[in-house]
Structure formats: structure tokens, C-alpha cells
Amino acid sequence: MRSFILSVALVASATPAAAHYVAVPVAKSAMKVPLGGVIWQCGDTGCTAGATTSRPETVCASFARKMGAVSAFAAGGRDFDAAALEKCNARAKS
Template sequence: MRNRAALMCAALLLLPAGAAAQASGYSAVPIAMPAKANVMTRATLWKCAGDTCTTPQSDERDAVLCQLAAREMGILTAFTARGAPFDADALARCNARAR
């Protein structure tokens, strides 16, 4: 019983760290995946796998980073900045810069 309680406490301590790590990065979902697994936008390196491209951090403002991603990757169906998905209006403004 003691071990079980200790394991549950340890698991609870790990949850916020995982959520914080996920909420700190960016993700973009282009309509068509880029031909290369890595995409560079200014000084931000994106890694693409499956249907999503991700980057752990960027010095760009969220809206600018989305526009740069759309310019390099094409129209995006979704963009998430630090755990917060862009709404339809923000995504439309972003996609106005798509190639």
C-alpha cells in the first residue's frame, strides 16, 4: 500500500512537467507535408514527422511565426503556440502569407 501511494505521488509530480514541456513549443499542420523533414524559417528550425511540424521554441511573435511557417510549408490547417491553438480568424490571417 505504501509503494502504491508513493508511485501515485510520483506520477502526479510528473504531470505538470510534461504539460509544461508540451505547452512551451509550437506545432503547425500543413495541408501537404514538406518534402524535407526539416524546415527553416528565419532562425527557427522545424522538424516534420507524420502530419505535423514542431519546434520547441522561437524568438518570433506567435502570429509572425505562424506566417513564416505558412510561407515555407504552405496552407496550414492548424497552428498551436505554447499549447494554445489559433482560432479560425488568426489562422486565416496566418494563411494569407502561404506560398
């Protein structure tokens, strides 16, 4: 759990203030990904995206379907707990 919080904190501190969503995919990627009406910017420490009207759970599931399982996810500064991450990762690509 401590590494989860540290991962999200590191990604959040290295991202623009406009970032609303922060995801740390298990498989690292460095690219821009259009997904669900927002552009995800991915780098060595994770991915960030601006706000959208979708629910955070929907955004996480959509991200996991496209990018694979996440080790951390936050929306509006609120970290997903283990149960929410498990539900999100159930949608991850195989």
C-alpha cells in the first residue's frame, strides 16, 4: 500500500496541475493515447489526463481495457483503494 501511495505521489508531482486522472500501468508506456474523450500522456512514471464527465470507475476501466492492468489510479486527487483497483483491473486487456 505504501508503494501505491508513493507511486501516485511521484506521478502527481511530476505532472501538470491540470491533470485530473493519474494512472500507473503495470506495463510502462511512453505515448499519447486518446481515450474516452481525453488524451492520456504517458511516461516513465505513469499516465495523466485532464477531466472528463465520465465517472472515475468508467475512466479507469476504459484505461485498463486499452492499456492493461494498473498498479495505481487516482481521480481528482483521490486514490482508488484495493477493491476499486481490482474491479478496474477486471476490465484489463489480457
